[in-house]
Amino acid sequence: MITNINKIKSLIDRDQKRKIPLVLLLMAIGAILETLSVSILVPMVSIIMDIESVQKNKVYLAADALFHMNSPQFFVQILFFTIAGVFISKNFLLYIQISYQSRFASDVRQRIQNKLYEDCIYKPYEFYLGTNTGDILRNIYVDSMGVYNSLLSIMNVLMEGVVSIALVITVLIINPFISLVCIGIIAVITIIIYIFIKPKMQRIGKIYSELSGNINQWILQSTDNIKEIKVMQRENFFVSRFRKQSKIYNDASCKNQVISNIPRLLIEAGTISGIIVMLGISYVGGAELSGIIPQLSAFAVAAVRLLPSINRLNTALNAVLFNETSVDHVIDALSYIGRNPDCLGIHSTDVGMPELARLHKGIFIRNVSYSYPDADQNVFNDISLDIKKGESIGLIGESGAGKTTFVNLVLGLLNSAKGNVLWDDTKINGRNQMYHLNIGYIPQQISLLDDTIEANIVFGAEKIDSEQIERAIKQSQLGEFISSLPKGINTEVGDRGVRLSGGQRQRIGIARALYMNPDFIVLDEATSALDSKTETELMKSINSLRGDKTMIIIAHRLSTLDSCDRIYKLDNGVLRLER
Template identity: 35%
Template sequence: MPSENTSSFQALGRLLRYAKGYRRRIIAATSCSIINKLFDIAPEILIGIAIDVVVNQESSFVAQLGFESPKEQIIILAVLTFFIWAGESLFQYLYMILWRNLAQRLQADLRQDTYEHVQELDMAFFEARSSGDLVAIMNDDVNQLERFLDGGANDLIQVFVTVVAVGGVFFILSPMIALFAFTPIPLIIWGAFFFQSKAGPLYNDVREKVGALSSRLSNNIGGMATIKSFTAETREAERLRVASEDYVEANRKAIAISSAFIPVIRMAVLLGFLATFVIGGYMALEGTLNIGAYGVLVFLTQRLLWPLTGLAQTVDLFERAMASTRRILDLLGLRIAVPNDGKIDLPLSTPGRVTFNGLQFTYPNSPDGVHNIDLDVPAGGTLALVGATGSGKSTLMKLLLRYYGPERGSILIDDLSIDAISMQSLRSAIGLVSQDVFLFEGTIRENIAYGRPDASDEDIIEAARVAEAWEFIERLPAGIETLVGERGVRLSGGQRQRLSLARALLKNPPILILDEATSAVDNETEAAIQRSLKKIGHGRTVIMIAHRLSTIVHADQIVVMEHGHIVERGTHQALIELDGLYAAQWRVQTGGV
């Protein structure tokens, strides 16, 4: 992963490598910016030539081109002025269209590519990064780059073109004046680079503070019910104020640098202008410099130097954009720890036998995980996993779904290593119903059909019936078209759980994982879900994780886990007779044997 201290020009190089598919658009936009600027400085030259015509008339520069009459010369200059202004307007329109469309296309593709890449990252990444920071990168940082491409890129190009083109005219008309007029430019360029070196780290900090602020807002809005229940509004408002003030302070430091740059540039511009004005004036009085040429030099000095006063704002915009670019491309450059390189697709009718062989996995910076796990779940069988929180039950399921990759050992589905199975095929073969149900903002229909968007209404309703969700859906005013709200906030916990079960059923997977699916529901809902499970468990492999032992007494195999190890296994009756951990927990929950 690239260093945070990567220079802005290196970040620009990385961006150009990413944008190689846009090369033609970039060249076209740059060409229009260059041509527009050449047209833009031409009127100053024409003004000097017009002065020359008025002063020297038949011996003017234009007369040497074959137009001897002063009036004819003026007409020629007027015609040239018209075409130059028309050309400037045309190419201004073209570069604005090209740069803005390029900015829109590039920001859309960057956001899409970043999101798709983030989707491929393993779950450990999401556990280590806040969602607010990721949203800030894919939204605010991408928009910051868009703002630079909308105007800043053109400004940088046109400043460079102005220096080169005007410098060429100066050295043609008077090398000595050119030498004095251009003396401030090295100071201006040095100031820009100095500003860049000082501002770069500051804008990195600004972007980090934006991410922290976005994360705070995202967390607080998502946890509003908890904030209200603990009457913590004042405390959370204060924490948000601190995050906001950190962002303001980071910007203040960056603004202090950019603001100090502008007065330095203005004084440098004044020196260059005075050099042209005084030295050129003396030379014109002495007759060693044409009056028209003197006019051209005076006007072009302003054309050359005054735009440089805006260089600070342009470099400021550039620095902000490159700080954002670093964050975007750093995220795009993260390695995918669990690659989707499997080539085999499981058949839809795969039996669903699951085998864990010598499985070893520990979480980064944590002793938690699973150790030397050997398990075999026959096709159509039911495995129940029990144990204290942190014993490794859910970790096994995450490894089966390839949210993580094991350090040692293998997992097989019907004698095929899951590493050899394509990710889409693997996860299509597994239905997951977890304790923490996530519903997407939309209708009940859309949420049930999430795994099969093309499902018919009949199939959706049947899945809802089997999951015992149809009864409450029918009572809703809009039925399956009812909006569930963000994360299903308009439904009760039991209703969300039943929709989650219906969603998994509609997918019709050969393997079904129930991760604490009934731990957070009332007794009535639990009974309804248990009735559903009896219907759907037939003919498919079911792996259940449960704390309520009453829900797993009929499992074909019960495995007790502790600190990542299997410590007991057998049927309910066999484990009761063993009189170990399972039997002790059973007595606690039932009040007796």
């Protein structure tokens, strides 16, 4: 338990840690009120059983001397109203405590969720080459919820633990013998639960966490390939695979619910049976009924509060064990930034280009070799290439020759490449992210936001410059299409641009790449998925930028590269001049 608390503590920031004393104070006040509400019931029941004894009560005598009550019945009425007020006040304060406690845990979860997403966005590109997208979704949503549940559970353990101890002390004072018997029963049951249930809950929690990532991944794969699924009639295959993953996932959830309730059933049965048997033995042994009833009432009230408290305590402990894997996942994910400070690059998306990032001479690749993580051989070896400012370089090669990897290298996305990629005289191999602001990238498949055309062009820029939007639209020859739309640039494109044609999506991608007015543009087979007519029109837009922009254009067809100053072929890891 201490280990779990320390794990959660490492995820809470300094400001949130300052709130912990108030949380603990509210929990302590709640425990005191819970104990008080049980303690005052014993004298109340005693008074009901023997109202004449009130006249001898010290509290009554003091109140009568001070307020001249002159009537035990009036004092009893005031006492009952006071007790009712105590219960109402107790539950109101408990509401405040629960609200603050839940808000505290929710704030922690929000911060962790934000950090996980931030960590995901700022991780270097190479991280995604071997990462399951479903695991990323699991970290951000499921595992952050696991931390939230674990934190609430730990606070409930502390709260219910204090309440249980206070109530146990109360019933020990009322009847030590019966209380000790009940404590013994609960202790034995708790030890059995800890020995047999703890490892099972940890194992189930691990399965649950891992399967949530698999299910997310399967859903993403299904939606990404929905057209192929429909055409090839593979619905049954995807449904059966999903059902298999879902069954294991929900079986783990079901087992968690069942096992979490076992402690409650055992403790409730053992404790209530123990109290009844011991009180029965006391009565048979000659104890007065008038003496047993107040104790029985107190035990009943204590049991009403204590047993649920102990049950919640066990449930919370099980929840901490169940969510331990999620907590470990979050700790590991958040520790990535600490291990890789370079992934925290330039966060600004303001319009405007730092002068330092402008291209003055060209891009120079010097003796570069690269292999993917855990790969046995290099994608290319000892490549060198000079691209002078204003030049257009074409690149061809068979599928799998490493063209896209070469582009990733030139874009400065591969940290582990050997050799140097120089922007003028500055090395940019995945480190100096300032230069990314001056690179326009147009991939083969343009991924559009489910937003307006304008939002897809500026792509998250904090300051929107209408002049730069107009320039980008003109250079990408998107103006005629936008003018034909009733809402113009504010037209919604739909999920992944489903309402647009392939050529329209590519033009928006070109406009996005040109919005920041970069000096260097990379086209990674940007026209290969288009028909000849659309490709010709798009290449006119691109060729109009010759001389003004430095470009690398990757294509399968040599005709696409007719306007390039030089054409290279990448073959078996070697770069050769083709023309």
